[in-house]
Amino acid sequence: MAYKATKNPTTDLRERLFLPELLRGLAITTRHFLRNLFNPRDTNVHVVDRKGPNLVSTVSYPEEKTPYPPGYRGLHRLVPRDDGKPRCVACYMCATICPAQCIYIEAGEYETTDPSSESRVIEKYPTQFVIDELRCIVCGLCVDACPKDAIRMDTGLHTPSEYNRSGFVWDIPKLLQGPAVSHASDPWNKRASSATPPHQHHEPHTRIGEGLVPLKLPTGEQQKRTEVTDQAIPVTRFLKD
C-alpha cells in the first residue's frame, strides 16, 4: 500500500473494537427486516401518506398508480360538439404554434347545403387532423393557442404503447373522444332573438380533467394535501431551518 489507509483516527473504544458497531448495524437491518416481514405493506397511493410499521415505500406500478396532480397534461383529444363533430374549425393555430410540428391539418369547407353550416357560422372543418404522438413534446401550447376550445389534453392518459410507429399517428377517429363541450358563445348557439332562452352549458365549468377519466384519487385528508394553490411555494420550504 502506498498510503497508510488503515490508519484509524478513532479513539472511541467501541468503534476501535468494531464488534459493538457491527452488532448495532445488525440490529438496524434486523429491525427493518422484521418490521417489513411481519407487517402488511401500506399501499396508499401517495408514498408520503403511507403509515404503519412497514417501511416499504415502493409503488407496484401497474397495480398501484399514483394519481396525477390536477393540471396534468395527458393525451390529446379533439373536443366534440353536441352533434359529435369536432369543435375544430381548422384555423391551423395549433399546428402553427406547435414547436414539435406534430400536428397536421387539412381544412375542408362546409357545403352551403350542409345543415351544420346554417347561417354560415362555421365555414371550415378539418378533413384531416393528425397528431404524431411520438413527436409531441406535451407542452400544451396547442391547447393554449386554440381559439375554439377544440383541442384539450385533459384525458389524463398516457399514450398507449404500440408495436409500430404508425400506430402513434392519431387521426380524427382516434382523437375525437370524451364528452361534448358547448359554450354559450358558440356561434351555433346564437339565439335568433333575445326571446329565446340562453343556451345552457352541457359542461358549464371547463376545468381540466373534469369528468373525464376516473382518477384513483385518495379520499379525505390526502386530497387536501394535493390541492393546488395560487400562491407560489416559498423557496424556504425546501431549506432546513
Place this chain on the structure above:
Amino acid sequence: MKALEVIIAIGVILGAIFGLSALAYALGGWIEAGFPFFGHRLVESGLPGWAWVSNMLILVLGFVMLIATFLTLAERKWSAMIQDRIGPNRATIDLPGLRGRPLGGVFHVATDALKMLTKEDFRPKVADALLFNLGPILAFAPVLALFAVVPVGPQVTVFGQRVGLQVANPDFGMLWVFAIASLAVYGTSLAGWASNNKFALLGGVRASSQMISYEVALGLGLVGVMMAFSSVRLPELIQGQTTHLWGGTVELPRLGAVNLGIPAWGLFLQPVGFIVFFAAAFAETKRAPFDVPEGESEIIGYFVEYSGMKFGLFMISEFAEVVILAAITTAIFLGGWNIGFGFDSTLTRALTQANLGWLLGAIYATVFWIKALLLCYLQLAIRWTFPRFRYDQIQSLGWKILLPIALANIFITGALILVDPSLRSLAVLGFVEIGFVLALTLRRPEPAGHEADDAHLPADAHGHAPPPLPGAAAASHH
C-alpha cells in the same frame, strides 16, 4: 394478517424440516435393519452402518442443497426487506389456485434455475477446456464433502438399530473440515487461471490469497473448543456441550428430574473463538464484506468467463458454504441439537420410554436446523449490513487482528482449562467477554457522534416526511 401468513410460512418450513428429518431416521433405520450383515458397525467402530447412504442422500442432497437453493431466493427477498423494498414477487404459476399468487416469490427459485440451465454454456476459445470445466467442479465438490462430518441429529434407536444423522464420524472429524475447506481454493484459483483472462486471474489470486490467509485463523479459532471438550469429533463436541456448567437437577411434578442449569455451549465457553471462527469462515465463503474476489456488481472476479450452470455452480456453492458454515457453527458453538433449559432430559426420557426414537431424533434435528437457519439469516444480514473491506483491510484483519486474538485465546483457554477442568472459570471469562461487548454495544453513544440510527425519523412517514413548512417550524420554535 401478514403476520399470520409469515407464521404459517415458518410453520411450513419447520414442518418440512421435521418431515425430512423423520424420513431420514426412518430410512436409516430401515436400511440398517434391512442389511443386518452390514449393520452394527456403529457400536463397535464408531462408524455409522449402511445408513450413511441414506444420510448422504437426505442430508447433503436434501437438506444442504434445498436450503442453499432457497437461500438464493432468501438472499434477494431478505435483502429487499432489509432495504425496505418488495423483492422478487413477479413469478407465478398459471395453475388453478396458484394463478396470480407469487407466494412470497417462491417460484423465482424455479425461474432462476431454468435461466441458469438454459443459458448458453460459453467457453472462451483460448481457455483450457479441461481446467475450465474442472474449476466449478472443484469449487463445488469440497463444499458438499465438508458436510459429511456434521452431525445433524443424535443417535437414536429406530427399528431396533442405532441411527444417527451423520454421513461419517471419523476420528479426525474437525480436521476433515479444515482439510476439505482448504481444497475449495483450488476451484477458485483454477477458474481464474483457466479462464485465460487477466481479470479472472487477478480475481482468482485475490480469492486464493484471502482464503489461505484465513485458513490459519479458521483453524486456531476452533482449538479452544477442541481443548475444552478434548475431542475433534463433532458428535462428542455436541455431547460435551449438553453438560451443564452450573445449576442442578430440579424435581418437577409430572416431569421428574429436570436439569435447569446453564449448558456448556461453545459460545459461552469461547466467545472469542466464535468470533474468530465465524469471521474467518465468512471470509472463506467469499461473501460480503469479504467479497473482494468477486464483488457481484463492481469487481470482476474469478468466474467472469463462466456462464450458465457453471456460473450457477459457483453461486450455489457459495450458498452451500453458507449452510455448512451455519451447520458447523451450530454444532461447535451453539450446542448442536441441544435445546437446554431442561428440555433435553425430559424429552429424551419420555420419547425413549415410548420407543419413539425417530420422533426424538427428528425433533432434535429440527432444533439443529432452526439454529442453523438463524445463523444463515445472520450471515445474510451481515452481507447486507456491512460495507466491503478493502483488500489491505482484509489482510490486516486476518493476520494482524484475528490471528493474534486466536493465539491469545488459545493460551488463555488452555491455562484456564489446566487450572479448572470443570470449565467453569472458562465460562466465567466467556460471560465477562460477552457482557463487555454487550455493554459497549448498548452504551449510549456520544451526542457529538453522528448516529446512523433511523429511530429519530418520524414514525408515521416512512422517512419521507416533507420538511416542515416555514410557519410550522417557526411555531414550534416559539
